[in-house]
Amino acid sequence: EIEEPIREQLIIQKMQAKITEGLAVSPVEVKRFYNSIPRDSLPFFSAEVTVGQIVKKPDVNKGVKDQIENQLREIKSRIMDGTTDFQTMAKQYSQDPGSAAMGGELGFFRRGELAPEYEATALGLRQGEISDPVETMFGFHIIQLLERKGNTFNTRHILIQPMPAEEDIKKAERYLDSLKTQILDEKITFAKAAKEYSDDRSTSDNGGFFADPQTGSSRLTLRTLDDPLLYFTLDSMEVGSITKPMRFEDEREGTKVRILYYRERFPAHRANMDDDYEKLKAATRRKKEEEILSRWFLTAKEDVFIDIDPAYDRCEALKDR
Secondary structure, three states: OOHHHHHHHHHHHHHHHHHOOOOOOOHHHHHHHHHOOOHHHOOEEOOEEEEEEEEEOOOOOHHHHHHHHHHHHHHHHHHHOOOOOHHHHHHHHOOOOOOHHHOOEEEEEEOOOOOHHHHHHHHOOOOOOEOOOEEEOOEEEEEEEEEEEOOEEEEEEEEEOOOOOHHHHHHHHHHHHHHHHHHHOOOOOHHHHHHHHOOOHHHHOOOOEOOOOOOOOOOEEOOOOOOHHHHHHHHOOOOOOEOOOEEEEEOOOEEEEEEEEEEEEEOOEEOOOOOOHHHHHHHHHHHHHHHHHHHHHHHHOOOOOOOOOHHHOOOHHHOOO
C-alpha cells in the first residue's frame, strides 16, 4: 500500500538533489542572509546542550551462544525431516520484527545491502538449501536461499539474539568505568575514546556527541533529546561531568551500557552569528535551494505537461504568467 507513495517521494528527492547538485554556501552569503533579517524578527533559541556518549554492548558469554546455536540446529533438523516448515518456525521463534510475521522472508536485496556474514552464507547456498547457524552483528541466523535474480537474491531467515547474562553486563560496566578514569586522568580525550571504543556507530564518528539530524550541529535543545532518560540524567548533572556507567535498553539489541559526558550548556538567546553560525548556514542553504527549485520549475513548466489536482489549483506558482 505504501510502495507507490514512497517511490514517488524518492523520485522527487532524487530530482531535487540533481537540480541543486553542487550547491554551496559561503560565509559571505550566510552573513548577508543574517543581515537581511530584521533584528526584532531574529528567532529566539531555547537553551541548548552538547552531550556525548560512549556505549558498550556487553559481550555475551560462550555458553549462551552455544545454547542458541544448538537451538537453531534443532529447528533446522525439524524442518529438514518434515516435522514442520521454515515459515512456521520463523513465526514462532524468529526475533526479527520485520520478517517473522512473514515467515522470515526478507525480499530481494542487492549485494552489499545485508550484513557481510549473512550475505556470504546466503550466496553460498543452493536454491532451497538451509544454512547452519551463522553469527552477525544482529545475532544468530539460519538462512534459506529462495531465489537469485542477477545481482539480487531473496532469502528467509530465523534470527535469535543472544541476551547477555548479569555478569556480562557487569563486565561492560567495569570496562566503561576504567575508560572513564582514563578520560578524567587526561590519558585520553572523550572524543578519541568514543571514536575508538564506542559500540554506537551513530555517535562514535562524531566523537561520541549527539548531533541534530537537520543541521549536523552538536548543540541540541533538550526537546531534541527524545530519550526521557537522557533528559532527566542531564538535569541532575554538572557541566563538564561524566556519569558512572548506566544501563539502558536498545530496541533491537537489548541491554547496553554507556557513560554520558555533559560538555557544554548554552543559555536561551536570540540568534547571532557567533553562537548560531551552523543554524544560519543551514537556513541560508534551504533558502538557496528553494530559489533554485523555483527557477527550475518556472522554466520546466513551459516544456512539461502538468495535470493540476483541484486541491492545488490556487497555487500561484502553477498559474500562467
